[in-house]
Amino acid sequence: MPQSQPSSTEITQILARYVAESNFEDIPQPVREEAIRTFLNWLGCAVGGSHHETLDIAIAALAPFSGPAQASILGRNEKFDILHAALLNGISSHVFDFDDTHLRTVIHPAGPVVSALVAYAEYAPVTGKDFLHALILGIEVECRLGNSVTPEHYDVGWHITGTTGVWGAAAAIGKLLSLDTERMAWAFGLAATQPVGLREMFGTMTKSFHPGRAAQNGLTSALLAARGYTSSHQAIEAKRGWANVLSTRHDYAEITENLGSTFEILRNSYKPFACGIVIHPTIDGCIQIRNQETLAADQIQSVDVLVHPLVLELTGKLTPQTGLEGKFSVYHAAAAALIEGDGGEEQFSDRAVQDAGIIALRGRVKAVSSTSIASDEARISITLTDGRVIALHVPHAIGSVARPMSNSELENKFRGLTTSIVGAEKTAELIELCWKLESLEAVSQIATVASL
């Protein structure tokens, strides 16, 4: 453990004071803009995932115990108390694995933080400015905690989104509640003592439970601390505190240095495609070729892709049977992208995986891996029945840090997720509300439009 510069008994205090004393006016414009992009992306995912079986089951199980109808379940017509709403919206925002990623830590930052904020903002009036401020600070706390214990904490088996997400949600709601430094530290203590998420749960419904429960736990922590429920003042750095108990590595400088001058949300990224990030370069390239050439499937004799070794290790399934299995088949993903021009949830549905045209084409896709190819890179070569060869190099896939999704691409992703659920008109209205989030009098109107 590297001992860091500030007295190592003050780490939690420094972080709590920063959140308690931060002013929105001091948040730079690019940070605010990225926060809006993060919010838009989260909102699309939450609405898009809202009719997944996972959410149906959670709602059926928990509805009998919900409090007053305080907050919306986005994309649906049920209303729950804010604690349950934070959990349920958090589940749906992660259920497609399509939400944002802080690449250094692999935290999905918005799930815990924004799910708590959106629920709370339906209970008490929250302006767009205060909402954005809380969102930025929540993600800052969450990702700094993550930076301080990366990679050992994740490597040993913690789902870092859930374990740091509780902190993020507590910080965000604590800011809305105007907690002073002492109470913010108590909220952190309550968050520290409720980590959520083992990686063993990946591949089951419990994975998307993690950001939801983290949102609910963080919200609960802030509400308790606001009333004077006491906790440790040294939740991070104490001998038996969060960092020592949950990680073999902790670099406290990651938490305390440059607070207020650097912002982790600027390192956030958004997935263009509804699958593991390793096949994104292939999908990206196939869509580019399709759009340039307007090819029909029967013109294609063979597709050769040269990819990073992880692609075949993780997504080498030749004959997927279900939509979920399709996410683990670079062959399916390439064929679906060439025929349908996208890599959204629709292209990873049971329908797409069982589509005769896609099945036929995927049989003509060959993938070869090479250590000379980077993880966000692909080389694609398509041989046509007329003998022509179309080759494309994707040096950095769309959605990578080097080539972030544009606002317009984020809007397209959003439309793909929400239109079938809330309709085109409300989808357009939601996109407009998101871009003017900072000037909204009451953020609750977004949840009103986003629910049924």
Added chain:
Amino acid sequence: MPQSQPSSTEITQILARYVAESNFEDIPQPVREEAIRTFLNWLGCAVGGSHHETLDIAIAALAPFSGPAQASILGRNEKFDILHAALLNGISSHVFDFDDTHLRTVIHPAGPVVSALVAYAEYAPVTGKDFLHALILGIEVECRLGNSVTPEHYDVGWHITGTTGVWGAAAAIGKLLSLDTERMAWAFGLAATQPVGLREMFGTMTKSFHPGRAAQNGLTSALLAARGYTSSHQAIEAKRGWANVLSTRHDYAEITENLGSTFEILRNSYKPFACGIVIHPTIDGCIQIRNQETLAADQIQSVDVLVHPLVLELTGKLTPQTGLEGKFSVYHAAAAALIEGDGGEEQFSDRAVQDAGIIALRGRVKAVSSTSIASDEARISITLTDGRVIALHVPHAIGSVARPMSNSELENKFRGLTTSIVGAEKTAELIELCWKLESLEAVSQIATVASL
């Protein structure tokens, strides 16, 4: 990590199957009797702690979000949904640190398990037999998990009551819901992914939050699994499962061997006095002398106690100012026991610590430690003003494994905790209901009597 006998990929399945298939008829009579004693002790603690400031704050913070009035907060007049009731009753049952202890692991077994069960039993009809069965199985799962990771898991900083308690509550409620082996394993997976409790929180209100939140999380886990919310089948033993992530030691034989033939609840113990266990021998001896001799304080010239070294290390405070500090003063505890004849919450109140008579006598108490004295042992010598010396050896304090509290002593403790809150009549009625728990048609009547 010692590799254990059953295939190490089946640990969770074996435990889940045991709980799912256990029959009450196969539970031996002494186990049922100990379960009733565990329940009686828990009930007294929960009612006794119900007006502590910690609970007042939690109730004020969470009441706006509670669901229907499904379950009682024992000792009070509020009603909450069962998820909140499990949390709140769990907090009050631990707030005096007066609840039961499984000495090998230092788990307080009843808090998480019984708090969930009592809440659920007000929502759906539960017979005394089913309740006892679920209680026994819940504590079995909780303590076996604890045994498998003791002592490293606690030593590193986990509050083992919270981390294993989630499992216990999930098992108990899962049994009431008649989960099959697969769904019981899912409930365990959901429990595994929601551990509660860092030891850093000791000394703050967050400590008693741990058994409460564990009860709530375990109850939630079972409710979700019952509806088909999926999770891992190997939550304990997977590479990134509970045991590997939360402990450097795990002996799976502790979980799978002798299931159904040995019962951890038989190792449960109950505190006679409302303070750390190390001063119990001193208090025990002082009460015995007082009761034998009917001494007035001014007859006592000096009190000499010979104790285990931990006593002075942990409770060597000479001039405590508050009730809570009194718990860390062997001098105060001895003086209060000699004057008032007890070591209950009343003797560790601000009133008692500021009592002029007790203050005067504690100044005449001398404590010396010796490694020749065991931790449950004390030697007391009192010199009277008339020159007489009264000496007493306490080889094993009341409440130790070697000298368990009798049923009648448990009743006395119960009366001391509940009479001022629900009155003598209801106290007597509750004691009677507890002893006939196994034959009750509906356990809910206990909560009805125990609330206001």
